[in-house]
Amino acid sequence: KAGVTQTPRYLIKTRGQQVTLSCSPISGHRSVSWYQQTPGQGLQFLFEYFSETQRNKGNFPGRFSGRQFSNSRSEMNVSTLELGDSALYLCASRPSPSGPNNEQFFGPGTRLTVL
């Protein structure tokens, strides 16, 4: 079974631009979560989507948004990029948000650098 895939793997943007990252979950998984990882803050939860609906949201500004498509693929968007948005953005999938066996499986991440 193929794992979680994320594209692109690396991205360089300048301040003020916007960026869209993509995630394809493991086949059969309908829940997709996004996390930001930085050296100072570690892994922080951004949001989770299930059945095309945002089910949960972390403590990030409105510049961070996402969506999920009917095939469970997800995208996240960051508008008006700031230097502090430089991070590894990780996507994780699981069959559903709750219930047994709901461990999340992570993709390799997208490394975003904002100049």
Added chain:
Amino acid sequence: EDQVTQSPEALRLQEGESSSLNCSYTVSGLRGLFWYRQDPGKGPEFLFTLYSAGEEKEKERLKATLTKKESFLHITAPKPEDSATYLCAVQHSNSGYALNFGKGTSLLVTP
């Protein structure tokens, strides 16, 4: 405030030298505690889920245990390939099934 604290931040072991990593948590309504391993430049790799105090799980040289306030990841006779960052995360009633991660323990095993 809900918190997950891992210690030590970094650990250097000789090959074969067993040790334990700690994850302490102060959350309301623990739903699950998860251990992940992360290699440089890669996403976290799932290791274990623990749901209730007293539960233990093993995989090769790793054994995870859980009490009401903390979890331990015991590494027995580690090998250099066990070198990685080990992350602990909790799922609790205030997190809506999201994972609240600790900062991790960076483990280096030397030959």
